[in-house]
Amino acid sequence: MKVVTMACIASFVVLCQGVAQSPTHPTTSRHPPASVCGHWVVTKVVPTSGISTSPRKDFLGLEAEYLPSEMRFGNKVVVRNPLYRVERQSVAEFFKQSYDRLSELGIKGDSVLIIDVLDENGKDVIRPGAVLHVRNSHQIITLWEGVYYLLERKGAPCAEKSSASR
Numbered sequence: 001m002k003v004v005t006m007a008c009i010a011s012f013v014v015l016c017q018g019v020a021q022s023p024t025h026p027t028t029s030r031h032p033p034a035s036v037c038g039h040w041v042v043t044k045v046v047p048t049s050g051i052s053t054s055p056r057k058d059f060l061g062l063e064a065e066y067l068p069s070e071m072r073f074g075n076k077v078v079v080r081n082p083l084y085r086v087e088r089q090s091v092a093e094f095f096k097q098s099y100d101r102l103s104e105l106g107i108k109g110d111s112v113l114i115i116d117v118l119d120e121n122g123k124d125v126i127r128p129g130a131v132l133h134v135r136n137s138h139q140i141i142t143l144w145e146g147v148y149y150l151l152e153r154k155g156a157p158c159a160e161k162s163s164a165s166r
Contacts, residue, residue: 025087026085026086026087027085027086027087028083028084028085028086028118028122029083029084029086030068030081030082030083030084031068031084031158032066032067032068032082032084032115032158033084033086033113033115034157034158035113035115035134035137035140035157036066036084036115036132036134036140037066037067037068037157037158038065038066038067038153038154038155038156038157038158039063039064039065039153039154039155040063040064040065040066040140040151040152040153040154041061041062041063041064041151041152041154042059042060042061042062042063042064042142042149042150042151043060043150043151043152044060044149044150045060045147045148045149045150046104046105046106046141046148046149046150047104048100048101048104048105048148049100049104050098050099050100050146052145052146052147053145053146053147054147055147055149056128056144056145056147056149059074059128059144059149060149062074063154064129064142064151066084066115066117066132067158068158069081070082071117071125071129071130073127073128073129073130073142074128074129077125077127077128077129077130079117079119079120079125079127079130080120081120082117082118082119082120082125083117083118083119083120083122084115084116084117084118085115085116085118086113086114086115087113087114087116088111088112088113088114089111089112089114090110090111091110091111091112094111094112098143100148105133105135105141105148106135106139106141107133107134107135107141112133112134113133113134114131114132114133114134115131115132115134116130116131116132117129117130117131117132128142128144129142129144130142131143132151133148135150137153137157138152138153139151139152139153
């Protein structure tokens, strides 16, 4: 009976820790999540009803990197030793903050994973490519000046690269 009671308590603690670390609560790490870690290229503008400015055509074709050691968006932004803040937002939360619908971004489901790049001191980086919305494992979306840009993965994610090199 004592063993069963201890197992129940241990299970409860593990479940509670899982809830406390739920992606709906922001978490911050030096390592970007696998869903964005690696190399990307900006392939197109994602049209939405909320576009308020002209798209930056010079963004198309730019390469981006999201790595533990640096974040780069073309040659326009370099953040050394960035922090990555990860949060999951529901459809309603996303709309409330952006006035855009996830479905317009091609994001299916009832939530979206959002990654904010922070500087090494944990301060927001207000630059192109610093806010990411995960569409799927091969596509992410960034927002700059009211326009969404689609980035497509170029090569393998970081975790796959490191395990292949062992």
